[in-house]
Amino acid sequence: MSLLDYFLGSRKKSAHVAKDRLKLILAHERSDGGPDFLPALQEELLAVIGKYIPVDKENIKVTMERRGDFEVLELNVLFPDQR
Amino acid sequence: MAKIVVVTSGKGGVGKTTTSAAFASGLALRGYRTVVIDFDVGLRNLDLIMGCERRVVYDLVNVIQGEAKLQQALIRDKRCESLYVLPTSQTRDKDALTTEGVTAIMDELRKEFDYIVCDSPAGIESGALMALYHADEAIVVTNPEVSSVRDSDRILGILAARSRRAEQGEEPVKEHLLLTRYSPKRVEGGEMLSLEDVKELLHTPLLGVIPESEVILQASNQGIPAVHMDHSDVAEAYKDMVARFLGEERPLRFVQPVKVGFFKRLFGG
Numbered sequence: 412m413s414l415l416d417y418f419l420g421s422r423k424k425s426a427h428v429a430k431d432r433l434k435l436i437l438a439h440e441r442s443d444g445g446p447d448f449l450p451a452l453q454e455e456l457l458a459v460i461g462k463y464i465p466v467d468k469e470n471i472k473v474t475m476e477r478r479g480d481f482e483v484l485e486l487n488v489l490f491p492d493q494r
Numbered sequence: 495m496a497k498i499v500v501v502t503s504g505k506g507g508v509g510k511t512t513t514s515a516a517f518a519s520g521l522a523l524r525g526y527r528t529v530v531i532d533f534d535v536g537l538r539n540l541d542l543i544m545g546c547e548r549r550v551v552y553d554l555v556n557v558i559q560g561e562a563k564l565q566q567a568l569i570r571d572k573r574c575e576s577l578y579v580l581p582t583s584q585t586r587d588k589d590a591l592t593t594e595g596v597t598a599i600m601d602e603l604r605k606e607f608d609y610i611v612c613d614s615p616a617g618i619e620s621g622a623l624m625a626l627y628h629a630d631e632a633i634v635v636t637n638p639e640v641s642s643v644r645d646s647d648r649i650l651g652i653l654a655a656r657s658r659r660a661e662q663g664e665e666p667v668k669e670h671l672l673l674t675r676y677s678p679k680r681v682e683g684g685e686m687l688s689l690e691d692v693k694e695l696l697h698t699p700l701l702g703v704i705p706e707s708e709v710i711l712q713a714s715n716q717g718i719p720a721v722h723m724d725h726s727d728v729a730e731a732y733k734d735m736v737a738r739f740l741g742e743e744r745p746l747r748f749v750q751p752v753k754v755g756f757f758k759r760l761f762g763g
């Protein structure tokens with residue numbers, strides 16, 4: 412935007428609006444499957460936790476999601492019933 | 495080694511068939527033995543764009559169902575010696591393709607051709623998945639427009655997850671971005687996403703930019719692939735794109751608005 416546009420307070424060009432909208436949509440849609448490193452992280456966590464408590468691969472889940480302005484990394488581990 | 499290239503997009507009507515015809519013809523013009531396959535079962539179109547619709551006897555589905563031999567279904571292009579078209583069925587539905595059937599055809603074609611170009615249907619369902627499954631490289635056709643960019647992003651995700659290469663843990667499908675129906679004047683005016691914008695959004699190397707042009711309609715009216723429309727921007731842009739695909743360096747052309755000369759402006763043109 413030129414300085415003149417700025418002072419005249421002209422509206423944003425529509426291509427610019429399109430780009431901003433796409434940035435948001437794509438970031439959101441790409442995060443569905445989570446980042447690439449999640450499977451590896453899950454493997455390693457499984458190995459570490461497994462050293463102390465026996466736990467099955469199916470019982471550990473690592474997810475990452477966006478909540479408002481934060482990325483939340485969530486780790487869920489289901490321990491076998493030890494009674 | 496034969497290479498399988500899928501022309502895909504997610505969104506419909508962005509120029510996949512136009513591009514498949516031009517790209518396959520361009521490869522053949524460069525001397526490569528090339529076959530272009532229509533995967534859009536039920537909505538046969540490639541034969542029209544290639545100008546061979548009156549010579550279709552058997553199609554892809556006939557071959558898969560064992561009703562015809564592959565050789566009987568292949569149509570030799572009348573402009574390029576080394577180019578063949580494998581049309582699709584007009585009447586069957588999209589579930590007529592089977593994974594085994596398509597795999598068998600690909601294996602047979604691999605022995606005879608350098609390049610196998612697959613014209614994908616729109617969407618992300620079975621037909622599109624079938625078209626991209628065997629791909630070694632993918633040309634993702636995108637228009638500078640929000641829904642097309644979003645769908646391209648989805649197709650890129652699918653290529654990375656559902657292709658044969660992904661399933662078998664091989665090196666991933668090599669992805670190329672082709673921006674079509676580009677209007678430099680509208681980009682300059684801030685009414686259209688620029689090529690830089692789209693490149694940045696999709697993080698995919700740009701193979702070429704095909705301008706919006708009325709020549710495309712003239713070409714499809716006559717059944718002539720766009721690369722053969724001599725002295726036109728689109729023919730040149732498609733030839734550049736083929737050259738880049740083959741590893742040659744070519745500067746981008748037709749991405750700046752045409753400057754109207756002083757006299758032309760004065761007297762109208």
Ligand SMILES: Nc1ncnc2c1ncn2[C@@H]1O[C@H](COP(=O)(O)OP(=O)(O)OP(=O)(O)O)[C@@H](O)[C@H]1O
Binds near residue numbers: 674728
């Ligand atoms: N560069 C261009 N300039 C102008 N018109 C174009 C251009 N490229 C394609 N078109 C037009 O856009 C329309 C759609 O093109 P085409 O059939 O190649 O798209 P497609 O992606 O194969 O569509 P579908 O998803 O239905 O298979 C056609 O009318 C075609 O003439």
Ligand SMILES: [Mg+2]
Binds near residue numbers: 510511512534
């Ligand atoms: Mg098509």
